[in-house]
Amino acid sequence: MNRPWLLWIPLAVVAFIGGLAIYGLAVPKDDQVHSAMIGKKLPAFALPAATAGVPALSNTDMADGKPRLLNIFASWCLPCKAEAPHLETLKAAGIEIDAIAIRDKPEDVAAFLAEFGNPFRRIGSDSEMAVQLMLGSSGVPETYVIGGDGTILFQHIGDIRAEHVPMLIEKVNAAR
């Protein structure tokens, strides 16, 4: 054997693979599917009103110069109930919130609003999840920060908890 250093190559390969395995264990797994639409304009859509008494929602409604939140929710979604008080806090902080109700019925949305309050300016009904797909949204609830020109600036996946409220207020105010 005139090239003894060759013997080290298998060890190096095994050490590299072992290192990858340890790295994979150490880094927490991200199960969330993030939207690739951040930084892009809202897709064109026009959804019907989700329930009587709250106006319908189209993409042009959200390009009126004011930044806002777009909440994706459903009356059948448990975490959506948990985040309802925090949406009220955000509304009280002067933030406009529009919403899209996923696979919902008008009477169910009405019952949900009656029980948990209505922080929303407009609610569109996305019964076939078509707009949800266009937004790159992967479930309910999700909350987007939308710029005044209708650009998608930020996506919050999952329910809004008390600790997320200041961050969302800051993101909306930064877009003003």
Place this chain on the structure above:
Amino acid sequence: MRAFAPILLALSVPVFAQGSGPTPPMANQQLADPTQEAQAMRLMHSLRCIQCQGQSIADSDAAMAATMRAQVRQQIAAGEKPQAIRSWMIDRYGEWVSFEPDMKGAGLLLWVAPFFIFVASIWLARGLFRRRS
């Protein structure tokens, strides 16, 4: 006893599982043109369901998968190329949504690694045979 079977079957349907909304008609209905349907089917098997993350949208019964299947069939029927529809999905959900990684970035590594491993193994085997002779 047999008379109860339909009642039991009806009770077993998960009524409130994912809310209630109409399933888009094209989600579970084949396209009239068999060539287009075959194209759509091949694409649906290579797109990942957003809701139940291990399954393709062709295999999944989730509401989101139905919406994605309908989107694929609509775009195929409108004459879109499968690769363009895959890009449409990737534009919204990132590379994650595709079971067939693109030949760039980390995806490129996946595509070329077997070639390098093959070349390296030939080289190793060659050394072994030479010593024996």
